[in-house]
Amino acid sequence: MLEGVGLGIAFGGVRAVNGVNLRVERGELAGLIGPNGAGKTTLLRLLTGVLAPEAGSVRFEGKDVTRVPIHRRAQLGFVLTHQIVRPFREMTLLENVMVAAASEVTRRPWRALASVEVWPARQRALALLERLGIADAADKPAHSVPLGYLKRMQVARALALEPRLLMLDEPLAGLNYTEAARFADLIVQLNAEGTTIVLVEHNLGEVTRIAGRLLVLHNGAILAEGEPREVMARKDVRDAYLGVQAAHA
Amino acid sequence: MDYYLSVATFAGLNVILALSLNLISGFCGQVSLGHAAFYGLGAYAAALCSVAGLPMGVSVAVGMLVAGGFGIVTGFAALRVREDFLAIVTMGVGFLFLGAVRKQAWLGAEMGIAKIPSPLDKWGYAALAIGGAVAVLLLSLHVRRSWMGRAFGAVAQDEDAARSIGVDVSGYKIAAFFIGTAAAGLAGGIYAHMTQLVVPDAFNFVQSVTILAMVVVGGIGSTLGVVAGAVLLTLMPEMFRFINDYKLLVYGGLLLLVMRFSPEGLAGLVHRVTGRRLA
Ligand SMILES: Nc1ncnc2c1ncn2[C@@H]1O[C@H](COP(=O)(O)OP(=O)(O)OP(=O)(O)O)[C@@H](O)[C@H]1O
Ligand SMILES: [Mg+2]
Numbered sequence: 001m002l003e004g005v006g007l008g009i010a011f012g013g014v015r016a017v018n019g020v021n022l023r024v025e026r027g028e029l030a031g032l033i034g035p036n037g038a039g040k041t042t043l044l045r046l047l048t049g050v051l052a053p054e055a056g057s058v059r060f061e062g063k064d065v066t067r068v069p070i071h072r073r074a075q076l077g078f079v080l081t082h083q084i085v086r087p088f089r090e091m092t093l094l095e096n097v098m099v100a101a102a103s104e105v106t107r108r109p110w111r112a113l114a115s116v117e118v119w120p121a122r123q124r125a126l127a128l129l130e131r132l133g134i135a136d137a138a139d140k141p142a143h144s145v146p147l148g149y150l151k152r153m154q155v156a157r158a159l160a161l162e163p164r165l166l167m168l169d170e171p172l173a174g175l176n177y178t179e180a181a182r183f184a185d186l187i188v189q190l191n192a193e194g195t196t197i198v199l200v201e202h203n204l205g206e207v208t209r210i211a212g213r214l215l216v217l218h219n220g221a222i223l224a225e226g227e228p229r230e231v232m233a234r235k236d237v238r239d240a241y242l243g244v245q246a247a248h249a
Numbered sequence: 250m251d252y253y254l255s256v257a258t259f260a261g262l263n264v265i266l267a268l269s270l271n272l273i274s275g276f277c278g279q280v281s282l283g284h285a286a287f288y289g290l291g292a293y294a295a296a297l298c299s300v301a302g303l304p305m306g307v308s309v310a311v312g313m314l315v316a317g318g319f320g321i322v323t324g325f326a327a328l329r330v331r332e333d334f335l336a337i338v339t340m341g342v343g344f345l346f347l348g349a350v351r352k353q354a355w356l357g358a359e360m361g362i363a364k365i366p367s368p369l370d371k372w373g374y375a376a377l378a379i380g381g382a383v384a385v386l387l388l389s390l391h392v393r394r395s396w397m398g399r400a401f402g403a404v405a406q407d408e409d410a411a412r413s414i415g416v417d418v419s420g421y422k423i424a425a426f427f428i429g430t431a432a433a434g435l436a437g438g439i440y441a442h443m444t445q446l447v448v449p450d451a452f453n454f455v456q457s458v459t460i461l462a463m464v465v466v467g468g469i470g471s472t473l474g475v476v477a478g479a480v481l482l483t484l485m486p487e488m489f490r491f492i493n494d495y496k497l498l499v500y501g502g503l504l505l506l507v508m509r510f511s512p513e514g515l516a517g518l519v520h521r522v523t524g525r526r527l528a
Contacts, residue, residue, distance in 0.1 A: 071412045071413075071414075071418065082410070087410070088402065088410060089407070090406055091402065091406070099403050099414060103415040106396050106399070106400045106416055107415065107417065108420070109397055109424040110424070113392065113424075114395070116394050116396070160414075161414060
């Protein structure tokens with residue numbers, strides 16, 4: 001479904017992503033892990049077009065999309081949620097999701113100008129907020145709600161686009177233990193309903209529990225990939241994590 | 250009577266200008282410090298057409314298209330620069346327009362274009378300017394309610410987030426520039442026929458700052474607030490004549506005061522006093 005070939009980019013002297021090849025199969029739930037600064041976010045940004053790769057190419061459903069702008073990829077059903085929340089701050093949570101739910105209408109400015117009908121988008125947005133468990137804050141402005149709400153709003157906004165491939169960058173960060181577990185279950189459910197998902201997470205317990213396959217990124221390159229428990233048992237993977245922790249200590 | 254009619258006409262033109270800038274800056278979040286250039290483009294284009302013998306309606310329409318066309322070009326330029334740099338680019342557009350017009354013999358250079366045919370009387374121009382203002386007001390209210398308005402809001406508040414949910418940010422910016430500058434061109438066309446004379450200085454930087462001051466004083470983004478701001482700043486120099494000599498100083502100072510003490514302008518004051526948000 002998605003294929004990245006030889007992807008690379010450097011910031012100043014840092015090779016944040018270096019010659020990464022990866023494939024995501026239709027229908028899978030793949031976990032992408034790696035220590036802080038491994039290049040996970042950068043890799044997602046290269047795949048979705050937020051950043052243009054210095055090397056390599058991206059194919060989505062057989063088409064080369066390396067030069068396709070982000071909004072077109074989103075329209076094709078290839079959606080990313082950012083690690084750092086990016087709400088429309090002056091809008092309510094509901095309005096945030098509504099804009100995405102109306103993407104068929106807002107696709108072309110002139111069509112958007114001709115349409116004032118909010119009802120269908122509103123219903124869908126509200127249903128999504130309910131599904132994410134944040135409908136109680138639907139009418140609160142985004143700048144006034146806690147981070148956990150914004151994280152989930154962001155996922156609701158992504159789902160409103162009815163993505164076929166959803167890339168989630170640390171959706172569980174900032175949630176407490178029960179919230180995280182419930183959210184992880186929701187991700188499994190979405191996947192079962194047919195959405196292909198790539199999940200970047202530091203919550204290793206939850207990723208190994210729900211992911212069908214694990215990819216480990218280290219220093220901008222794929223260090224290991226395969227069945228989650230086997231991957232986590234590998235010595236080089238453990239060393240990669242321990243090395244970072246040792247360096248931080 | 251003539252005096253009041255001409256004040257009413259200018260109030261109408263200023264409402265059109267302020268609302269049209271509000272569409273670009275208030276709705277879509279794109280700063281513009283050269284809005285007078287599009288007012289001027291509409292005026293010059295309409296003047297040329299009328300002098301060439303076209304009927305006024307056609308001339309005004311051509312003025313709108315010319316202004317809107319250059320607005321699209323400016324919009325494309327806006328896509329290439331960062332937000333804070335856009336202020337400088339649009340200011341540059343304003344100076345470029347003035348510099349170019351001043352040197353063109355076929356545009357009358359410093360002397361401008363005179364003897365523009367004037368088919369209406371004072372009542373006619375007042376009605377036209379106010380009718381135009383009402384039309385742009387209704388358009389603004391409609392845009393705000395439509396999905397275009399919501400998408401503009403998304404672009405203004407976070408471009409990257411807007412892109413990631415499939416909003417064609419570039420397309421919306423260009424649409425905002427087109428609608429806003431074409432409306433400014435409408436004001437220019439009416440102005441040219443009413444005064445029968447266009448000169449470069451009517452569309453200088455002071456005029457751009459004046460339009461911006463109307464928007465900011467009224468409350469950037471609020472349609473009704475901006476209408477109030479435009480009317481207020483039209484009447485002020487009429488009541489206090491000295492303002493005309495110190496326009497840049499007074500309006501510049503007003504801009505800073507509002508930014509500092511009531512960033513949401515008159516609309517913000519109304520909101521604070523009555524608890525209700527203006528459209
Ligand atoms: N825009 C940027 N400019 C400069 N350096 C950057 C930029 N973005 C990322 N980097 C660097 O690239 C490397 C990879 O960063 P990235 O954010 O992709 O890591 P990550 O795996 O997502 O980390 P985390 O788990 O902390 O989110 C880091 O060394 C980071 O400092
Ligand atoms: Mg990251």
